[in-house]
Amino acid sequence: MMRLFPQFATLTERLPEASSFAPRVDGIFTGLLIASAVVIVILTALTLTFLIRYRREAKVNRSAVRIATWKLETAWTAGTTLVFLVFFFWGASVYLDIKRVPAAGDADEINVVGRQWMWDIRHPDGRREFNTMHVLVNRPVRLLLSAEDVIHSFFVPAFRLKQDLVPGKTVDAWFKPTRTGVYTLFCAQYCGTEHSAMLGRIIVQSPADYAAWLAGDWKAAAAAARNTDHDLRSSGRRLFQQFGCSVCHDPDAFVHAPSLVGIYGQRVRLSDGTFVRADDQYLHDSILHASRQVVAGYVPMMPSYDGVIPEPDVLELISYLKSITPAPPAAPPAASP
Amino acid sequence: MAATTPFRSATQRESANQLGLWTLIATEVLFFGGLFTAYVVYRFTYPAAFAAGSHRLEFWYGTINTAVLLTSSLCMAVGDVMIKHDRRRALQLCLLATALLGLLFLGIKFSEYYHMYREQLVPGINYRAEGPPQMQLFILLYFIMTGLHALHMLIGLGALTWLGWLNHRGRFSSTGHQPVVMVGLYWHFIDCVWVFLYPLLYLIPHLT
Amino acid sequence: MTANAPPVLRLVGVYLALLTLLALTATATLLPPGAWSTPISLGIATAKTALIFVWFMRLRDRPGLVRLFALAGFFWLAIFIGLALTDFLTRGWPA
C-alpha cells in the first residue's frame, strides 16, 4: 500500500495512529479508498474508451445493442447496495467500540470543560490543567465532557476521536493512547471569535515520566512559570491573557465588554441603577460571578469563573487590574459608561 | 406585458388553483410541524413538567375556543354551498359570521394571554412560576404555537375581508367563485391546526 | 365541481359530530388519567381533522392527486417526528 502510494505513506507518518481505535478507523478508510479507487479507475476507463471510440468522426458500429436494460440496472443496483452494506457494518462496528465507554473502574476519569476559548481539564485528584492533558500510555481514559457556554468539540486527530461538548449536558467519550508523545487537541465545532486558537495538547507519557509528573513536576512547573514573572502584576497580565479575559476586555476588543483600564477605585453604575465602588471585593466578585453585578449598558455574557480561576490567580489578576491606568494624556476612563 | 393566461380552459385553471392551495397546505403542515416535533420531543423528555405546565392553562378557554372555531368553519362551509346556488347575500352573511367567530376566538385567546400575564406566566417578560424549570419550555411552546396560530387567523381574517369586498361588488357567481373555495380551504386548515393544539396543550393528563 | 354541492343539512350534521367529539374529549378529562388519555384525545383530534378534511374541505369530491397532496404533508411530518424520536427516545441506551 505504502509503496504503491508514496504520498499516502508520508501522510500516515504525519498523522500517527496513537490510540487503540486509530488503526481500525484507518483500516476502514483505506478500504474505502481502495474501493473508491477501483470505481474511479473503472468509470474513467469506460468513459475515456467510449469518448474516444464513439467520437463523431470515428467509423464504428453504432447500432443499438440488444440487451435487457433492467438486467444491467438490477446488477449494478444490487452490487452497489451490497458493497455499501459491507462498509456500513464495518463502520458501525468500530463506531460502537468508540462509543462503548469503559466502566469507571477500568479507566482514568478526566473532566473536560470547554469554554470560549480554552480547555479546562480536571483530574479526579484535584490536579487541574489548562489546554494540556497529561495521560498515561496504554491506560484507557474516560472523558466527561461539558461545555459552559456554546458547543465545542473535543478533537484529537492522532486518536481519530471527536466528540461535541454540549452545554447543559455531560457527554462521555474515551480513548486508549498507545504511543507516547504530544498530540494536538483542536476544537472542531465553531465556537466564536478565537475558535481556531482553542488548541490544546494531549501529552501521553510512559509510566516513569507520568509518575514523575504526578509526583510534583506539575507543581514545580507551574511554580517555575509563575516565578519567572517577578511581580504579581506581570504574572497577572499573563493570566489576563491565559484565561481569555483580554479577548473581550481589551479596549480594542470587538466583543462589547467594559474596558478595564483605570477601573480600580471608580464608581460603576450597574444595570439595576445602583452604583458600587470598584474595590478589591467588587473586582473579585465580578471575576468569579460576573452575572451578579452587571455594568449598566452591557449584556450579561461573561461566564462564571467560580472554581475556574484559583484564588491565588484571582489575586494576581486584581493586582494587574489595579496597575493598568490610562496613559497620561489619555481620554477619560471608558470603564463607566 | 399583456397578462395572458397560461391555461387552456377554466377547468384547467380551477384544478391548478386547487392543487396549488393543497400544496400550500402541505407546506403549512411542515411549518407547524417543526413546532409539533419540538413539542413531541420535549414532552417525551419532560412528561411531568409538561403536565404541570398544562395545568396552569385554563381548560375552559381552550374548550370554548375549539367550539367557536368549529362553528366558524361550519359557516365558511355553508357559505361555499350558498354561492354555488348563486345566493350572494347568504354568502355575505356566512362570511360575516365566520369572521366574527374568528374575532371572538382571537378575543378569547388574547384575554387568555392577559390572564397569563397577570399570573406572571409569560416567558421573557414576567415569568415567575413555581415548578420545574422545564415547565417554562412548555409555556414557551404554548405561546409560540398559539401565537403562530393566531397570526394565521389574522391572515385568514384579512382574506375574509377581501372576499366580503369582492362579494359586495358582485364578483362571485355559481360558476366563478374560486377565491371563496381557496380561502375556505385555508380557513378550515387553520381550524385543524387548532384541533390538534387543543389536546396537546390543554389536555395533558397528570400521571403520577 | 360546482354541480354537486353538498346539502347544508349534511354540513350541519358534520358540525354536530364535531361538537360531540369535542364534548367527548372534554369529558374524558374528568375520568382518572391513564396512559391511554393522550392517545384517546389525539385519536379524537385526528377524527375531527378527518371530518373537516373530507366534508368541509370536500376532499371527498377531489381527484386522487389532490388527496395524495393532502396526505403528503402529514406523511412527511410523521417521518420527521419518527426519525427525530430515534434519537431522543434512545438516549442513554447502552451501546
Add this chain to the structure above:
Amino acid sequence: MTSYLAAGSSVRSWLCTLDHKRIAVLYLFTVTFFFLIGATAAVLMRWELLTPAGNLVTSDTYNRLFTLHGVIMVWFFLIPVVPTVLGNFILPLAIGARDVAFPRLNLASWYIFVSGGLLALYAIVFGGVDTGWTFYTPYSSTYSNSHVMVMAAGIFVAGFASIATGINFIVTVHKLRAPGLTWFRLPLFVWSIYATSIIMVLATPVLAITLVLMMLERGFGVGIFDPHLGGDPLLFQHLFWFYSHPAVYIMILPGMGVVSELVTCFARKRIFGYKVMAVSILSIAGLGFLVWGHHMFVSSQSVYAGLVFSLLSFMVSVPSAIKVFNWIATLHRGSITFATPLLYALGFIALFTIGGLTGVCLATLAVDVHLHDTYFVVAHFHYIMVGGMVMAYLGGMHYWWPKISGRLYPERLARAAAVIIFLGFNLTFFPQFILGYLGMPRRFHTYPQEFHTLNVISTCGAAVLGVGYLLPLVYLTWSFFRGPRAGPNPWNATGLEWQTDSPAPEHNFRETPVVTGPPYDYPPL
C-alpha cells in the same frame, strides 16, 4: 413572432413582467450578483489561509467572511440558481406550456427573494454575522455579537420565494403539460425540477420555523433551545438539518437533470435507462429527507439514531451511483461531439463521482468521527455543490444560451474555460481532502504550521478557478451583443424548447405542440 427580449425595453416592462423568461433573466442577474459577493468572500478567505498566522484580517472578520460565503452561496446562489434561472426559463418551454401556472406568484417570488437578499446585504454591510451558515444555538441565540437577527430574517424571507417557486413548478408540471406529454415522456430536466420543487415545498417551512425559534430565543433571551431551561441544542440541529440536508438535494438534483440533457444531446442517443433515471431522481428526493442525522454523528446524538441515519445515508447513495452508471452507459455507441456543454457535463460526472464517494466515507460511522467538521467535509460538499451544481449550471447555461440570447458563444474560448475551471477546481479542493484527513478543522482562521503547504496549493487553485469563472462572464456578455445568430436549434437537439425560435418568442409557441413520442428520440445512427 416577437422574441421575449424584443417585447419591451422599458424598465417597467422588465420589473413588472409576468413572462417566465424575463423573470428568469431577472433571477439570472440577481443570483450572479450574489455569486460575485460570495466569491469575493471566498477569495479573501483563501488569501488569509495562504499563511498559517492570521495576518490579513482579524479572527472576527474571518468568521464573518465564512459565514457570509456560506449564507450567500447556499441560500442566495446554489438553491435558487438552476430552478429559478434555467428552470424558470426552460421548464414551460420544455413541457410546451405558455407560461408557469401562476405568473404573478412567479414575479412575486422574485421580489420576495430580492427583499430577503437586501436584508442579508444589510446584515453584511452593517457588521456581518459570525455564526457560520448553520446558526447553531446557543452560539447564535445567545453568544454571538453580530447581526444574526437581520440575517436570519433575510433567509426566512428568501425561504418564501423558494416555496412560491416550488408550488408554481409543481402545479405547472402537473397541469400544463402539452397534449401527449405523459409523465414518462418528460425530459429528465423536468423530472429533476419537479423533484426539487417537492423538497422546496416540504423542507423550507421547517427552516422558516427553526429560524423563527432561534430569533425568538435571541430576542427574548429565553427560548426552547436554552440549556438552562432543559432545552436541547441538539433539537435545533435536528430541525435545522431536516431542512438543510434535503436542501443539499435542492442544490444537486437540478444539476443531475441538466447533465442528462447534455449527455443525450451530445452523444446523440437516448438516455440509458430512462425510467430508472426518472425514478432515481424521485427516490433521491424522498430518501434525502431521511438522512439528516448524519450531520450529527459526533453531536452526542444517540448511538442508535447514528446507526439508523448511517444506514439510510448509504441507501441514498445507491440511486446517485445508478445515475452515474447510466450517464456513462449513455455514451456507449453514441456519436460524441466535444462541445462545451458536454465538457461541463463530463466534468460534473467526474467531480460528482468523487464527491459521492467521499460522501460514502462520511456516511461510514467510525470514519466520520474522525473526518466530521474537518476540511474533508468542506472538500466533499464543494465537490458536490461547486464541482457538481456549478458545473451543471454552467453546462446548462451554455446549452440553453442560444435559446436565452439567440446567439452563439465563442466555442474555443468556452472549451478552454471549461477545462480551466475543471483543473482549478481540483487544485483548490483536492488538497482539502488531505488537509481534512490530517485533522485540520473547518472554520479556522489560523492553523498549525504543518498544514501550510496544502493550503498554499489550495489557494493557488482558487486563483485559477477564479479566472475560470470570470471567462464565461466575459464572453457570454460579449456574445449577447455580438455573437453570431444561433437559429432555433443549433445543437439539433430534441425537446420542445428547441422547436420554437431563438430567442424564445414572447408566448413560447405559435400553437400548442403535440407530443407523440418518447424523449431524446434521436434518429438511429
